[in-house]
Amino acid sequence: MGNARLKVIQWATGNIGRRALRAVIEHPELELVGLWVSAPDKVGRDAGDIAGTAPCGIAATNDVQAMIATDADCVLYMRQGTDIDEVCALLASGKNIVTTRGDFHHPRSMDPVMRARIEEACAIGDSSIYSTGISPGFVTEALPIVLLSLSRRLDCLTIDEFGDMTSRNSPDLLFNIMGYGVAPAQFDQRKIDYVKHDFAGSLAQLADAIGLDIDEWDAIGENSAARHDVEIAAGTIKAGTVAAQRITITGMAKGKPALRFRANWYCARDIEHSEWELRESGWRIRVEGDTPLDVHITFPVKPEDYAAFTPGLTGHRAVNAVAAVCAAPSGIRTTVDLPQVIAQL
Incomplete structure (x- = not known):
């Protein structure tokens, strides 16, 4: 790439977007050339001010057409909800997109109309x-x-994700969106379909890559109530209301589980389903087959630093993927067909 820096537009500045914005500003091989924001009170502010860095001379805007007209190599698209018209316009203007939205993990299972529009925009631009x-x-x-590169036979891959929400001071997210603190019978089961969409799509990409034929994807949602009142950073979880949830997405092959993702998210561990395994935040990944593995990942971060740490988990990989996506052939790209994402620190 020589001395030429890739020109990047940051699209939205929520928790993850703001972290990505800072990473772009500080990146030695990227140049911030635009910033789109949804909040009116951010319009006109310097991107560095929003990111928590020194001023960089790029003013935030909510003018979509101005951003489409801006010369840029890539857009880091991190808004709430995917606006297909917006995405297609950006792609057709010649800008690559790296997004934390989960709509494009598995092109084959996308809505055919949506996929056709995206592919047409990619071809134009x-x-x-x-x-x-x-x-x-x-x-x-x-x-x-990487883990399955050691195997020649896979019986089942299980990914358990553990999310301790007790230190997260986000009342709207926890109580209104995720459904904690309500009576178990009032728990909104529609979020199961949302989780299934993103995670089944991602695992389906993996299944295709390793030659695994999945017959169907199952999604099961469970919740468990607190046994006692619990005070967390976001407020109070009353006894008898939802304090933990477990959503399991399973890919079945020949009648048996072959790929499984299980989200274990909780605001308390003292719950009615005492048999649930609720570990500290992180993952446990188990490979069952001819080369069994049991991998544990946790985060050595102080509780008071956790909220500031977590946005980087999502945002940094997207930033690190910019160069690979800009160099890739046109179209909907996946982790399988891209080269390995390597951070340039």
Whole structure:
């Protein structure tokens, strides 16, 4: 790449987007050339001010057309919800996209109309788009590919994700979106379909790569109530209300589980389902087959630093993928067909 830096637009500045923005500003081989924001009070502010760095001379805007007209190699697309019209316009303008949205992990299982529109935009702009992040993404694609490179027979891959929410001071997220603190019978089961969409798509990419034929994808959602009142950073979880949830996505092959992702997310460990295994935040990845493995990943971070640490888990991989996506052929790209994402520190 020589001395030429890749020109990047950051699209949205939530927790993850703001961390990605800072990473772009500080990256030795990337140049921030634009910043799109959704919040009116951020419009006009310097990107460095929003990211928590020194001013960099790039003012935030909510003008989509201005960003489409901006000369850039890549857009880091991290807004709430995927706007297909917006995405297609960016791709058709010649800009590659790396996104933390989970809509593009497995092109074959995408809505056919949506897929056709995206592929047409990529063809017009000679551009590519790639979905990644930590989960789904790294832990459901990049890491299993490496682990399974040791195997010649796979009986079952199980990924358990553990998420301790007790130190997360996000009342709206925990109580209104994720459904903690409500009566178990009032728990919104629609979130199971949301989790299934993203994680089944990611695991289906892995299944295709290793030649595994999945007959069907099952999704099961469970919740468990707190046995006592619990005070967490976001508020109070009353006894008898939802304090933990477990969502399991399973790919069945010939009537047996072959690929499994299980989200174990909780605001308390003293719950009615005392048999549930609720570990500290991280993952346990088990490979059952001719080369069995049991991998444990945790985060050696102080509780008070946790909220500041976690956005980087998702945002940094997206930033690190920019160069590979910009160099890739046009179209919907995946972890399988991209070269390994390597950080340039």
